[in-house]
Amino acid sequence: MPSANRKSPSAPAKESKKAKTSPAAPDKKKSNSPAAPAAAAASSSACRRLKRETLGFLESLKKNNDSEWVKANKKIYDAAKLDWQAFVISLLGELSKTEKALKNYPAGKAIFKMSRDLRFSNDKTPYKTSFSMAVNYEGDKKSNVPCYYLAVGPDELMIAGGLYFPPTALLDKVRKKIAEDPAGFKKMISSANFKKHFGSDPFKENDRLKTAPKGFEKDHPDINLLRLKSMHVSAVMDKKSSPIAKATGGDFLAFVIETFKALAPYNHWLCSALGLDPSVPAIS
Structure with missing residues (x-):
């Protein structure tokens, strides 16, 4: 997921609001009516891509990542969030056609907040500079179960899934199934x-144990797989690949769904290793 730019300790004092960059206004102003979110949801079936103004907001946020600027541009921020919400609703609707466990999955449970957790970070910029979402087979995006993940920002587009640094008890189950x-x-x-979307070596960036995990010999023929500490895979488009053009042009929804479908057999395999049934609804 794209990270926010760090501010240099020697950076000059903040500019005034007038001097800061303001994103281009969206095509339509966000309604202040309580029915606005419902209207966005109702029209989400036609949401095949994000608006250019939504990515424009994220580009401007990178340059003006502070609460004061966001407050001054609240209408544009709200419009961008509604656009992202509408896209996620469409995405979940399409994904649930093949992933029955994800039927009726609320967008609100899938979408990550824009605010960053600053407690243990040296980077004190308050907002993420990308929109992101995740769904999994337990209905909680923070659960350690196989998932589908999407993050969209001006510098990077990531479609990912699998198991991200699961606890040892779960990882041991995966290792056992690989060994079997x-x-x-x-x-x-x-x-x-799978290779088309995630490459011929999908785990090349994943951390590995320095030695064999408990219960396996160092010379095990598949020790390179068994030493994995995380079982996630990802397809990433960096700035050179024009993530903005991909997210705002053509049928971006179909592109994401195609990648998720390539990921599905892997997620189902992980579910079987963990004793999960991917056909059971995550949201009852």
Whole structure:
């Protein structure tokens, strides 16, 4: 996920509001009527891409990442959030057609807040500079179960999933299943569709243990897989690949769904390793 720019300790004092960059206004002003969110939800079926103004807001936020600027541009901020919400509603509707467990998944439970947790960070900029969401098979985006993840920002577009740094108890279950059928696991992650989206070495960026995990020999033929500390995979478009153009042009929704469909067999395999049934609704 794109990270916010850090402010240099030697940076000059804040500019006045007038001197700061203001994003271009959206096509339509956000209504102050209580029915506005409902209207966005009602029209979400036609939301196939994000508005250019939404990414424009994120670009401006990178340059003006403070509460004062966001407060001064609240209408534009709210319009961008509504656009993102409408897209996520459309995305969940499409995804639930093949992932029955995700039927009726509320967008509010999937969307991450824009505010950053500053408690343990040296970077004190208050807002993320990307919109992000995640859904999983337990209905809680913070649960340690297989998930689908999307983050969209001006500098990076990430579509990801799997298990992100699960606790040892869950990771041991995954390792055991890999050891039981390494050929089947390798065949799955080597399929043409999976490789098309996540590469021929989907775990190359993932952290690994320095030695063999407990219960496995150092010379195990699949020790490189068994040493993995995280089982997530991701497809990333950096700034050189024009993430803004991808998110705001053409059928971005179809692009994300296509990638999620390529991820589905892997997520289902992980579910089976953890004893989860991916057909059981996450939201009852």
